[in-house]
Amino acid sequence: MNEYAFVLGSNWLLSIAELLVYVQDRGFKATLVDHSRHIAILDIKDKLDNEQVVEMQAALGGCYKVSRVLHRYDSDTVRNAFPTAGQPQREDREALIKFPWLSKVWQNPKGKKIRFGLSTYPEFDGKSPIQYRRFARTMDEKIKSTLIQKGARKADYFAYDKPDKRVAERMNLALWPKSIAQNNLLIPPNSEILAAFTHKHLYFARTLVVYDSALQQYRDESRPYISSKISTSPKICRTLLTLAGARPGDTILDPFCGTGTILMEAAMLGMKVIGIDIDGNQVQGTRSNLIWFGKDLGQQVDFEIIRGDARDLSNLVNRQVDAVAFEPSLGPIYSGKPEWEDAENNIRDLTELYREVLKHIGQILRPDGRVAMTIPVIVTKDGPISVDIREMIKGTGLGFFKLLPAGIIKSRSEGDKRFRINPGRDILPERKRGQVVQRALIALEK
Ligand SMILES: C[S@@+](CC[C@H](N)C(=O)[O-])C[C@H]1O[C@@H](n2cnc3c(N)ncnc32)[C@H](O)[C@@H]1O
Numbered sequence: 001m002n003e004y005a006f007v008l009g010s011n012w013l014l015s016i017a018e019l020l021v022y023v024q025d026r027g028f029k030a031t032l033v034d035h036s037r038h039i040a041i042l043d044i045k046d047k048l049d050n051e052q053v054v055e056m057q058a059a060l061g062g063c064y065k066v067s068r069v070l071h072r073y074d075s076d077t078v079r080n081a082f083p084t085a086g087q088p089q090r091e092d093r094e095a096l097i098k099f100p101w102l103s104k105v106w107q108n109p110k111g112k113k114i115r116f117g118l119s120t121y122p123e124f125d126g127k128s129p130i131q132y133r134r135f136a137r138t139m140d141e142k143i144k145s146t147l148i149q150k151g152a153r154k155a156d157y158f159a160y161d162k163p164d165k166r167v168a169e170r171m172n173l174a175l176w177p178k179s180i181a182q183n184n185l186l187i188p189p190n191s192e193i194l195a196a197f198t199h200k201h202l203y204f205a206r207t208l209v210v211y212d213s214a215l216q217q218y219r220d221e222s223r224p225y226i227s228s229k230i231s232t233s234p235k236i237c238r239t240l241l242t243l244a245g246a247r248p249g250d251t252i253l254d255p256f257c258g259t260g261t262i263l264m265e266a267a268m269l270g271m272k273v274i275g276i277d278i279d280g281n282q283v284q285g286t287r288s289n290l291i292w293f294g295k296d297l298g299q300q301v302d303f304e305i306i307r308g309d310a311r312d313l314s315n316l317v318n319r320q321v322d323a324v325a326f327e328p329s330l331g332p333i334y335s336g337k338p339e340w341e342d343a344e345n346n347i348r349d350l351t352e353l354y355r356e357v358l359k360h361i362g363q364i365l366r367p368d369g370r371v372a373m374t375i376p377v378i379v380t381k382d383g384p385i386s387v388d389i390r391e392m393i394k395g396t397g398l399g400f401f402k403l404l405p406a407g408i409i410k411s412r413s414e415g416d417k418r419f420r421i422n423p424g425r426d427i428l429p430e431r432k433r434g435q436v437v438q439r440a441l442i443a444l445e446k
Contacts, residue, residue, distance in 0.1 A: 003033065003069035004042050005196050005205040007121065007174075008062055009235060012037045014428045014441065015062030016421065017403040018239045021443075022060060024405050025245050034203075034412040035419060036123040039196040041069065041203060050208075057209045059269060061238030064177055065119075067194050067205035070101035075123075075130070075202050082135040084128065097142040101204050105191050110151035112189045116143065117158040119174035119207075121196045124418065130197070136173050139195060158183050177210035186210070199413035219264065224292050225285030230258045232327040236374070236430065236441075237265040240325040243372035243403065243443040246271055250322035253364075255310035255357055260286030262325050263303065264293055272302035274317055276310050283307040311353070313360035322366050327439075328354060330376040334436040343378040343385050350376065351387045355396060362397035362446065370401055370445045377429065377438040389427060389442055398444040400426040 008015035016032065019040055023030040029045035048056070057066050073096065081092035106114065120136045122128055140157040147155035160175055175185070175192060185192045185207075192207040216234060220226070240262060246252050248270035254262045257275030259282060266273050267290065277283050287305050294301040308316045310328075331346040354375070361371055377386040393399070406423035413419040430439045 001069070002044050002047055003072075003203075004044060004048070005065075005067040005069055005194055005203055006040045006042065006060075006063050007065035007067070007194070007196075008038055008040060009064065011062065011428075011430055013404075013421065014239065014430060015060075016040050017428055018060055018062045018242045020405050020408060021245075021403065022056065022242050024408065025242075025247075030408060032409045032411050034198045034201060035421075036121070036196070036198045036413065037419070038121040038124070039194075039198065039203070041196075041198070053208050057211065059238060059242055061235035061240075061242070064211045065192075065194070065207050066209050067192075067207040069203050069205045070104050070193075071204045073202045073204075075197055075200055078135060078197070078202050079129050082131045082138070084131050093138075097138070097146075099143065099146055102143070102146060105193070105206050106147065106150070106152075106189060109147050109155075109189065112152050113154040114147055114152050115156050115158060115183065115185065115190045117175045117180065117183070117185050117192045118143065119192060119194050121174055121194065123197045123199055123413075132173055136195070143193070158185065176213070178213045180207070180210050181212070181214065199416045199419060201412065219268075219293075222292075222296075223264070224288045225259055227259050227285070229333070230282075232258070232261050232374075234261055234265055236327070237262040237325070238269075240327070240372040240374070240441065241266055241269065241271075241323070243370070243401075243441065244323040244325040245370040246323040246325065251319070253317065253321040253324045253361075254326045255313055255324070255361070256326045256328045257286050257305065258282050258327070260289045260305070262327070263305075264289060266325070267293060267301045267303065268297075273304075274321065275303070275305045276308055276313065276316060277305075278307070278309050280307055310357045311360070313357060314363040317364055319364070320366055321364055322369055324361050324365060324369070324371040325373070327374045328357070330374070330437050330439070331378070334378070337379055337381045337436055340380045340382045340385065343380045347376070347378065347385055347387055351392050354387065354392050355394065358393060358396040358398055358444070365446050367446055370443055371398060372441065372443045374430070374439045374441055375427075377440055379436050379438060384438070386440065393444060396444075398446055401443040401445040402426070403428055403441075403443055 031043045033043045034041040077092045080089040144155045194205040196203045251272045252266045253274045255276045263273040290303045375387045404423040
């Protein structure tokens with residue numbers, strides 16, 4: 001068994017799509033064997049080396065942790081051992097605290113000072129027949145006492161079980177990547193262990209690498225030019241790059257580059273970048289960001305930023321590009337939900353703009369290259385309205401790229417409709433509660 005657990009971003013389906021597209025593009029023989037709204041379990045035929053794991057974590061916008069699966073239980077065992085109602089079953093509790101996986105993490109704990117953390121990921125947030133908090137604390141205590149029994153000089157666990165900062169009534173049983181880094185939990189003999197629940201199983205896994213939130217925050221806040229009104233989140237930028245099939249060494253185009261967030265993320269991943277924007281301030285801003293970024297990285301960033309209209313793209317860029325990733329202009333900023341007719345007119349204009357730009361992209365994109373973009377979904381007084389994507393790609397020479405590759409989805413949790421994945425989808429929503437202009441992501445191929 002070569003199973004890996006990936007902790008997903010808040011948009012679980014989009015995170016799974018990104019992960020599957022990534023492994024498929026890299027030629028890993030991988031299958032999605034289980035998932036929840038927090039975790040994807042992938043069986044990967046060849047064991048990943050360190051470099052591959054680090055590269056994967058750096059590239060994926062919708063991934064917080066990559067971990068190696070150590071052991072699997074039926075979740076019935078946990079349901080019986082830590083029920084919210086009724087008596088706990090002793091044999092099931094004992095089966096769990098035998099820790100058959102422990103020696104895979106700590107071969108020889110003798111004399112060592114060990115600090116560990118256990119992060120519990122329920123199958124989804126909401127009511128459950130399992131008492132997760134009691135489960136988590138029992139695991140903490142029992143791992144600690146087992147390590148001491150096996151001769152560890154000291155064993156301490158790091159637990160964070162305060163309410164989730166974002167949703168006050170929800171308990172947070174998982175450690176943030178930042179706490180893991182601050183407490184050196186990935187440096188042996190320390191370790192972070194995941195207890196990840198899916199519909200029918202519990203996976204124990206050992207974390208190999210986590211999202212570098214400090215580096216991301218630094219890049220975001222220290223760059224010379226930023227505009228909170230238009231800048232795309234760096235996580236979405238990386239997801240777009242993955243969906244576009246962008247690889248280190250490739251030449252990437254963003255025809256609506258704004259403040260250059262996609263281009264910075266691409267440069268970080270070792271790509272050459274070309275940006276276009278109609279607004280001179282954005283062009284200047286992106287240039288200063290990339291110059292700053294190059295100095296900060298201590299290496300030359302290969303970039304070209306052009307002021308111009310993306311509808312004239314193939315005349316502005318006279319070389320072939322390997323991938324295109326962008327967040328185009330999404331139309332007006334609404335102060336409240338608009339009338340349907342108002343939004344419909346704007347959507348019509350935007351569809352026209354996107355089609356024209358995509359036609360040009362079709363001309364300079366590498367023959368097997370891909371495009372990933374966001375499109376607006378406007379929430380009107382009478383419901384949401386969006387671009388007709390079939391209409392949008394007419395005459396562009398581009399077709400839909402399947403975001404959820406059907407052949408590699410064989411999840412043990414697919415039987416439950418809350419977790420069902422429909423591989424036929426051409427579009428994935430990226431919803432932000434309360435926003436009038438929501439977004440969706442699509443990918444196209446030549
Ligand atoms: C949503 S913003 C892009 C944000 C960008 N991804 C970032 O992180 O800053 C859209 C950008 O498209 C530019 N734009 C609008 N119409 C354009 C056109 N026809 N050609 C090129 N750029 C255009 C705007 O000036 C704006 O900077």
